[in-house]
Structures are given as structure tokens and as C-alpha cells.
Amino acid sequence: MYDWILLLDWVEFAVRWLHVITAIAWIGSSFYFIALDLGLHRDRALASGADGEEWQVHGGGFYHVQKYLVAPERMPDDLVWFKWEAYSTWLSGAALLILVYWLGGELYLIDRTVLDIAVWQGAAISAASLAFGWVVYDRICKGLVSADQSWVMVLLFAVLVGMALFYTNVFSGRAALLHLGAFTATIMSANVFFVIMPNQRIVVADLKAGKKPDAIYGRIAKQRSTHNNYLTLPVLFLMLSNHYPLAFASPYNWAIACLVFLMGVTIRHWFNTVHARKGRPHWTWGATAVLFVAIVWLSSPRVYEWTEAAEAAAPADFALRFAEAEGFDEVHGIVLGRCSMCHAAEPAWAGMMWPPKGVMLETRAQVAEAAREIYLQAGISHAMPPGNLSGITDEERGRIVAWFREAGA
Numbered sequence: 001m002y003d004w005i006l007l008l009d010w011v012e013f014a015v016r017w018l019h020v021i022t023a024i025a026w027i028g029s030s031f032y033f034i035a036l037d038l039g040l041h042r043d044r045a046l047a048s049g050a051d052g053e054e055w056q057v058h059g060g061g062f063y064h065v066q067k068y069l070v071a072p073e074r075m076p077d078d079l080v081w082f083k084w085e086a087y088s089t090w091l092s093g094a095a096l097l098i099l100v101y102w103l104g105g106e107l108y109l110i111d112r113t114v115l116d117i118a119v120w121q122g123a124a125i126s127a128a129s130l131a132f133g134w135v136v137y138d139r140i141c142k143g144l145v146s147a148d149q150s151w152v153m154v155l156l157f158a159v160l161v162g163m164a165l166f167y168t169n170v171f172s173g174r175a176a177l178l179h180l181g182a183f184t185a186t187i188m189s190a191n192v193f194f195v196i197m198p199n200q201r202i203v204v205a206d207l208k209a210g211k212k213p214d215a216i217y218g219r220i221a222k223q224r225s226t227h228n229n230y231l232t233l234p235v236l237f238l239m240l241s242n243h244y245p246l247a248f249a250s251p252y253n254w255a256i257a258c259l260v261f262l263m264g265v266t267i268r269h270w271f272n273t274v275h276a277r278k279g280r281p282h283w284t285w286g287a288t289a290v291l292f293v294a295i296v297w298l299s300s301p302r303v304y305e306w307t308e309a310a311e312a313a314a315p316a317d318f319a320l321r322f323a324e325a326e327g328f329d330e331v332h333g334i335v336l337g338r339c340s341m342c343h344a345a346e347p348a349w350a351g352m353m354w355p356p357k358g359v360m361l362e363t364r365a366q367v368a369e370a371a372r373e374i375y376l377q378a379g380i381s382h383a384m385p386p387g388n389l390s391g392i393t394d395e396e397r398g399r400i401v402a403w404f405r406e407a408g409a
Contacts, residue, residue, distance in 0.1 A: 012099045019092035026085035027232055033082075034229045038276040040067055049073070070215050075207040083197050090189035093239075097182060101126065101175055111172035111387040125170060126179060133163065133183045134190045141195075141227075145220055152223075153230065153265070160184070160261055164254040172387050173248040174241075180257050181238025184231050191224035229272070233264035245376060245383030246299040256295050263291045323368035325407035331400055335361050335374065338390040375404040 040052030051069035055062060101109045105119035109126070117125075136159060144152045163183055167176035199217040206213040237260045241248050247256050270284040322328065341348040343361040359373070360366050367374070377384040378392065379400040385392060 008099070012096070015092055015095045015099060019089065019096055022085055022088035022092055026089045027236075029082050029085055030228060030232065034225070034272065035275040036065060037067065038272055070218055071203050071207050071213050075204060079204075081197075081200075083192060086189050086192040090185060093182065093185060097126070101178065106389065107386045109171055109175045113388050114172065115170050122171065129163070129166070129179065130183055130186045134186055137187045138190070138194070141223060145223055149223060149226060153227070156227070157258075157261060161258050164257045168254040173250070173253045173382065174386070177238050177241040177248045177253060177257055181235050181241070184235050184238070188228045188231055188235070191228055195224050196221045230265055230268050233267055234261045245381045247295070249381035249383035250299045252298040256298050259291050259295050259298075263288050266291065319365065319368040319371070322371040322404070322407045323364060325403055327399060327403035327406060328368070331403045332364055332367050334392070334396045334399065335367050338385060338392040338396065339378070341390065342385075371404060371407065374400060379404060
């Protein structure tokens with residue numbers, strides 16, 4: 001049994017790194033081509049008939065790049081396509097979703113205090129929601145391909161707000177934010193697979209047949225590519241959000257996720273404007289800062305009640321202070337009953353061979369040393385236990401908070 005557990009863990013490790021590597025490749029090429037397109041000099045009469053050009057320097061050499069608005073007169077034999085970065089990112093992400101959130105649904109997907117459903121039902125909702133997102137988005141774009149794309153983005157944002165509310169009322173907080181990221185990433189990958197690449201193939205086929213390609217195909221591809229550009233940064237945050245319980249375990253996690261999308265817009269607007277040589281919109285810095293402060297405030301305003309005196313204490317004195325604080329005996333008992341079945345030298349949870357992240361919470365000293373993490377993960381947020389599988393009560397969370405603040409006073 002343990003051999004299979006180890007094998008599965010290494011499979012998850014390999015898939016996770018594959019996902020990271022392919023995502024870097026996709027995002028890197030996407031950001032580069034957006035910057036290139038915006039920075040092209042289109043005010044020059046080029047003998048080649050290209051729409052614009054740009055000179056760049058990198059790695060000790062110079063590059064002369066030209067872009068044709070629809071297509072060149074003749075199809076080159078060595079045309080390079082950019083597609084597998086997007087496909088590999090989605091496929092590896094889908095595999096990771098299955099490994100972590102479907103197979104590990106009891107720990108990571110389902111929170112029975114949110115919605116009491118079976119793991120297989122949660123997995124079915126997960127898969128169906130991703131397909132639903134693409135269908136709705138695709139219909140919006142097809143119906144508004146010639147409209148002002150700013151309004152299309154507003155409509156898309158409304159869809160994302162609705163999905164954020166949906167996910168946070170179905171899954172655990174951790175799974176909800178991850179799924180909102182997967183929902184968005186599915187739209188981005190499907191844009192490449194179902195729209196951008198097919199349109200480019202039509203243009204290539206027309207060129208080979210000696211016909212002039214219709215400019216509509218390029219306009220449609222540009223619409224989807226622009227959407228992908230603005231959605232990339234929020235997806236990165238949502239995919240990494242499982243590391244930040246103050247984001248995913250907050251009662252306002254859906255609002256935090258929505259504000260992250262707006263931050264993505266302001267940040268990308270800065271870069272896009274600069275790359276297009278249209279100035280430096282410094283107001284985006286202020287808007288981004290305001291959005292971030294709002295996220296911090298929504299995550300848990302109570303976190304600021306912890307005094308600086310506790311933070312400034314030396315590590316040994318810090319742990320001793322919490323071990324001697326009023327209520328520690330009770331908190332130690334709560335941790336033993338609600339957390340130590342996993343956070344132990346020999347975890348009692350089936351299929352778990354070592355304590356998560358190496359954190360052990362068995363002895364009084366271990367609990368006192370981990371006071372801050374216990375406070376953040378199980379006190380002011382509901383990040384732990386995952387899905388509240390051990391049934392920790394709000395009263396017990398309150399006692400953890402009271403103990404921590406008593407020690408830090």
C-alpha cells in the first residue's frame with residue numbers, strides 16, 4: 001500500500017513541475033508577443049508590405065521583427081506555431097486537478113460545512129463547471145466580436161463574479177479559488193485550441209490556395225488573445241492561492257478573488273500602455289494599491305489586533321510566552337484532538353505517511369512554537385483542518401484566538 005502512496009506522490013510531484021514549466025513557457029511567449037505587437041512601429045512604409053516592424057537586442061545579437069496584418073504574400077516553409085505551450089499547460093493542470101482535488105477530494109475539495117455532498121458529486125460539478133464556463137464565454141465573444149471589447153470584459157467580469165459566488169458555496173475555500181483559476185485557464189486554453197489556431201489554419205490554407213485571407217479571422221483571434229492577456233495574472237494568483245489561507249479561508253474569499261481580477265487589469269494596463277508608447281499611466285499603481293489594501297482588509301481585519309510586542313519577542317521567549325499564557329492547556333487539548341491525527345510523527349490519517357509540511361503538533365513545545373501558524377490557519381481563518389474533517393467548532397476556534405491574543409497582549 002505504502003509503495004502505491006509513494007508512487008502517487010511522485011506522480012503528483014512530476015505533474016506539478018510539468019505544469020509549472022509549461023505555464024512559464026506559455027505565459028512568457030504570450031507576454032512577449034503582446035508587448036511586441038503593441039510596440040511595433042506602424043508609421044513606416046515597409047518594402048515588404050508588412051504592417052509594422054521593431055528592432056530588438058538580446059543575447060548579444062539584434063533582431064528585426066516584422067508583422068503582417070493579415071498574412072504575407074507567400075507562405076514561408078519554416079513557419080513556427082505557438083500552441084503546445086497552451087495545450088500542455090491545460091493538460092498538466094487538468095491532471096493535477098484530478099490527482100489533488102478529485103482523488104484527494106475528502107481533504108481538499110469538499111467542506112461539509114459549506115455543502116454536504118459526496119466526493120464524486122464534487123468532481124462531477126468541477127468538470128461540468130469548466131465546460132460551462134467555456135460555452136458561456138464563447139457565446140458572449142461570438143455575439144460581441146465587433147463590439148467595444150471593454151464592455152465584453154465587463155460582461156466577462158460579471159460572469160467571473162457569479163462563478164466565484166458559486167464555487168465558494170459548493171467547495172472548500174481552497175478548492176473554490178483554485179477552481180476559479182481553472183475555470184479561467186480553461187477559457188484561455190480553449191481560446192487557443194478552438195479559435196486562435198483554427199483561424200490561423202484558415203489563413204494558411206487560403207494563402208496556399210492563392211486566395212487573399214479574410215481579415216475577420218485575424219480580428220477574432222486578436223479579441224481572444226487580448227482577453228488571455230488580461231486574464232493571465234489573476235490565474236497565477238488563484239493557482240497559488242492555496243498557499244495563503246488568509247485569502248482562500250476568509251468569509252469574503254469570493255470578493256478577494258474578484259478584486260484580484262481587477263488588479264490583473266490595472267497591472268496589465270500599465271504594461272500594455274507603456275509597450276504601446278502611449279505614456280505611463282501612474283494612476284494604475286494607485287488603483288492596484290487600493291485594490292490590494294481592500295483584499296488585505298477583507299482577508300481578516302482581526303489579524304491586526306496582534307501586538308508588536310509578540311512579534312518582537314525572541315524565538316525562545318516567544319514560544320515560552322504562548323506556553324505560559326492563560327488558556328494554553330485547553331488549546332493544547334484542542335490541537336491534539338483536531339490537528340494531531342495528521343500533524344504527528346506517525347500520522348493516523350489513512351494514506352498519510354508524514355506530517356504535512358513537516359509540521360508536528362503533539363507536544364506542548366511544538367504547539368507553542370507553532371502558535372502563529374495555528375492562529376492564522378485554524379483561528380482567524382478556516383484553512384485548517386482541511387474541509388473541517390475533524391469537526392473543530394467555532395467555539396474552539398475562538399479559544400485559539402483568545403489564547404493567542406492573550407499571549408501577545
